[in-house]
Amino acid sequence: MVCLLSLSSCISVNWKRWNWHEPVTDAQLTHLEPGRSTLDDCLSALGAPNEIAEYHGSGAALTYSWLNQRHLGFSISYSLGQMSELSMNYDDHDINIEAVVLLFDEDLMLEVVRRGFLADMAPNSRRPASLETDN
Amino acid sequence: MQTPIHRSTLLVLVLLPLLSSCFFARFNTNEPLSRPDIARLQPGTTTAKQAVELLGAPTEVVQLGRRTAYRYHYTLAKNTGLLVTIFGLYNEDVRSDRLWLFFDEHQKLTHHGATFASSNVSYSLPWSSVRGDNERP
Numbered sequence: 001m002v003c004l005l006s007l008s009s010c011i012s013v014n015w016k017r018w019n020w021h022e023p024v025t026d027a028q029l030t031h032l033e034p035g036r037s038t039l040d041d042c043l044s045a046l047g048a049p050n051e052i053a054e055y056h057g058s059g060a061a062l063t064y065s066w067l068n069q070r071h072l073g074f075s076i077s078y079s080l081g082q083m084s085e086l087s088m089n090y091d092d093h094d095i096n097i098e099a100v101v102l103l104f105d106e107d108l109m110l111e112v113v114r115r116g117f118l119a120d121m122a123p124n125s126r127r128p129a130s131l132e133t134d135n
Numbered sequence: 136m137q138t139p140i141h142r143s144t145l146l147v148l149v150l151l152p153l154l155s156s157c158f159f160a161r162f163n164t165n166e167p168l169s170r171p172d173i174a175r176l177q178p179g180t181t182t183a184k185q186a187v188e189l190l191g192a193p194t195e196v197v198q199l200g201r202r203t204a205y206r207y208h209y210t211l212a213k214n215t216g217l218l219v220t221i222f223g224l225y226n227e228d229v230r231s232d233r234l235w236l237f238f239d240e241h242q243k244l245t246h247h248g249a250t251f252a253s254s255n256v257s258y259s260l261p262w263s264s265v266r267g268d269n270e271r272p
Contacts, residue, residue, distance in 0.1 A: 014223040017261035021230060022252055039237070043248030048233035058200025070261055106200065108237075108246070 013074045014091075020067040021050065024100045024115075032102070032110060039108040046100075058106035065099040065118050156218035159258055164210040165194060167253070168232045176236070176247055183242040190234075201240035208233045211253040215260060226263075230256040 028045055031037075042062065049062040077087035099118040103111045114121050172189050175181075186205065187193070193205035210231040217224045230252040237246040
């Protein structure tokens with residue numbers, strides 16, 4: 001015990017978990033059918049999305065995202081005197097937020113359902129389309 | 136004369152450093168959403184002006200061509216941390232209540248969707264299961 005306490009300033013092992021929002025299950029998506037499901041159908045099945053963005057002018061991209069990730073890391077440091085210190089850190093800290101993105105056409109009819117990592121799918125942030133030039 | 140140290144006192148002295156680093160933190164973002172107020176929204180009837188009078192200013196307004204979508208949300212996060220000698224445990228649980236209102240070009244409410252999940256947030260440690268896993272309304 002004394003040894004462990006004396007090591008606590010130079011060695012640490014960390015176990016972390018992030019749990020953000022609720023995942024969308026495959027079962028929830030089975031009732032949604034591109035070309036047939038409406039915006040109301042999707043909102044009833046999945047609730048309110050985390051984000052909404054413009055899609056092809058008057059369409060909409062609804063993003064449901066969540067994170068349930070565990071991570072184990074450690075760090076070691078050792079002082080070599082007053083002016084130098086040796087340290088090593090293993091911290092695989094990539095956060096992969098999962099998401100389902102629903103794309104709706106201008107009539108707010110479901111067009112596409114995508115599932116994957118948010119970083120790969122989220123619509124790029126940009127200025128809203130001009131009303132004179134959309135469509 | 137020496138005072139004898141009881142075993143229980145010794146045990147407390149040994150365990151005390153183990154309890155020196157733990158924390159519980161709670162973070163609120165925005166005000167909780169009111170279910171009764173949301174129930175008063177009527178698609179086809181409620182206007183954007185009436186919605187704002189009822190619910191206050193939205194946290195975000197998104198333009199969707201000639202339509203607009205208003206976002207309301209209340210987020211609750213509970214963080215737990217524990218440091219036992221060289222072992223650190225950390226957990227962050229975040230849930231939110233969300234409401235999106237869709238208005239047409241005449242500022243009439245056409246659709247709305249709500250999620251109430253903030254009550255599922257909990258203080259927990261990395262190995263424990265938390266309420267609300269695999270749930271969505």
